[in-house]
Amino acid sequence: MTEKFCSRREFIKRNSLAGLGFMAAGRMASAGRDISVIPAGDAGQPAIMGGRPVHSTPWPKWPQWQPATDEPRLLEVMRSGVWSRADVVTEFEQQWAKLIGAKRCLALVNGTGALHTALAQLGIGGGDEVIVTPYTFIASMSVILMTGAMPVFADIDPETFQIAPENIESKITPRTRAILPVHILGLPADMPRIMAIAEKHNLAVVEDACQAWLAEINHRKVGTFGNAGCFSFQNSKNLAVGEGGAIVSDDDELMDRCYSFHNYGNPYGSAVGATGAGAIMMGTKLRMAEYQAAIGLAQLTRLEAETTLRNENAAYLRSKIVRIPGILPGKLYDGVTRAAWHLFPFRYKKEYFKGLSRNAFLKAMQAEGIPCTDGYTVPLNRMPCLEHTFNSKNYRKMYPAEALDIHAWNERNACPEADRVCTEEAVWFTQNMLLGNRKDMDDMAAAIHKIQENAEKLLTLEK
Numbered sequence: 001m002t003e004k005f006c007s008r009r010e011f012i013k014r015n016s017l018a019g020l021g022f023m024a025a026g027r028m029a030s031a032g033r034d035i036s037v038i039p040a041g042d043a044g045q046p047a048i049m050g051g052r053p054v055h056s057t058p059w060p061k062w063p064q065w066q067p068a069t070d071e072p073r074l075l076e077v078m079r080s081g082v083w084s085r086a087d088v089v090t091e092f093e094q095q096w097a098k099l100i101g102a103k104r105c106l107a108l109v110n111g112t113g114a115l116h117t118a119l120a121q122l123g124i125g126g127g128d129e130v131i132v133t134p135y136t137f138i139a140s141m142s143v144i145l146m147t148g149a150m151p152v153f154a155d156i157d158p159e160t161f162q163i164a165p166e167n168i169e170s171k172i173t174p175r176t177r178a179i180l181p182v183h184i185l186g187l188p189a190d191m192p193r194i195m196a197i198a199e200k201h202n203l204a205v206v207e208d209a210c211q212a213w214l215a216e217i218n219h220r221k222v223g224t225f226g227n228a229g230c231f232s233f234q235n236s237k238n239l240a241v242g243e244g245g246a247i248v249s250d251d252d253e254l255m256d257r258c259y260s261f262h263n264y265g266n267p268y269g270s271a272v273g274a275t276g277a278g279a280i281m282m283g284t285k286l287r288m289a290e291y292q293a294a295i296g297l298a299q300l301t302r303l304e305a306e307t308t309l310r311n312e313n314a315a316y317l318r319s320k321i322v323r324i325p326g327i328l329p330g331k332l333y334d335g336v337t338r339a340a341w342h343l344f345p346f347r348y349k350k351e352y353f354k355g356l357s358r359n360a361f362l363k364a365m366q367a368e369g370i371p372c373t374d375g376y377t378v379p380l381n382r383m384p385c386l387e388h389t390f391n392s393k394n395y396r397k398m399y400p401a402e403a404l405d406i407h408a409w410n411e412r413n414a415c416p417e418a419d420r421v422c423t424e425e426a427v428w429f430t431q432n433m434l435l436g437n438r439k440d441m442d443d444m445a446a447a448i449h450k451i452q453e454n455a456e457k458l459l460t461l462e463k
Helices: 067-080 087-100 111-121 139-147 165-170 191-201 252-262 290-321 358-367 385-390 393-398 406-412 416-425 431-435 438-453 455-462
Strands: 104-108 129-132 150-153 176-180 204-208 228-232 245-249 327-329 336-338 343-348 426-430
Touching (some): 067 290, 087 290, 104 290, 111 139, 111 176, 111 204, 111 228, 111 252, 129 139, 139 150, 139 385, 290 327, 358 455, 385 406, 416 426, 438 455
Parallel strands (some): 204 228
Antiparallel strands (some): 104 245, 228 245, 327 343, 343 426
């Protein structure tokens, strides 16, 4: 491959969008759309050229902490001296399972550990293939590699940013054992179609819902469609613990195995710290601490209201920016009744901005007081760590040389839609911005419109 990609930027705090009106197509309309109702912001110079910024007030901070309500339980845990997994973790698990609508929940130290545990206890290992999206955080691929399996990439639907079901089916081989759909950005993947494909081919499904807390399809929470669903509670997430994760499932046998795996392989039900239980499998240590659970319980009290506010603001923001030629907000699949909108994504078409590059657009937006990022700039199928893994001793023992030929593998796993979104089009607003007010949303739309109106001037900065 001769294409060059910029190095990936730090994965920052993300956002969320949602509901009302997002089912609409969101395809590019003509340049003649009515944008008269969009606030124009400063009609003069762009802020990056010395003009007045559109937005000058602080954005909501994240994570949020309310000492009066959040600290009593945390202090109680800290003063108790019981910091390893015990009753508070169990309480968090029970509350999360009930909220998601699952029979069981297992809390772990992070979402990556949750994904790895679920895959490993579904029997995924060397020689197997797992189909996954290229447009996601690296953990969605690394957990497949950690089991010894081979990731296979199915390209995305650029309108939704999600893995395209029709591309999944085209990638199934006799070695395919599982699908790992990712509800990336907090927007639900097309689970009804994905589950139909999995059932047809007898494949396991682990939902990566690490960015999709409380998102729904037909009023059913994501994470409850597959064999297991996995969540993350890392510091940037809509439910922030600092680090933390969870697996949910209705399969008791699977959850018993996951519990054993996360607790040194000791049998389900054995006490934490027990030395005489006798490990029944190879396991590791991924237990959530009591103080993590106490923070999570505090954050849980606000998650419902915050998710509703993100949905309302995202719908309003979309109604504004969808009118701007060259701006294509993320689309929700039919049947999505709620999104988490950990990130608010849209595609930027530079031809409607006089050819102004995405990087220049981002800098101009930031100068207007509107934080934004280009998100994932390297799709996972292009990550250098793949070749490194294929060259490892274990992979060379598990796979024939032809399966580890990185050039042939790259050809088989080409994902042109993800390439274009990563390198040219995607723009993200982070989830904390959607906790603002309507004026904040107006300012975001006004800044985009202002940049479009001044695109020719801004081009001079790129020369």
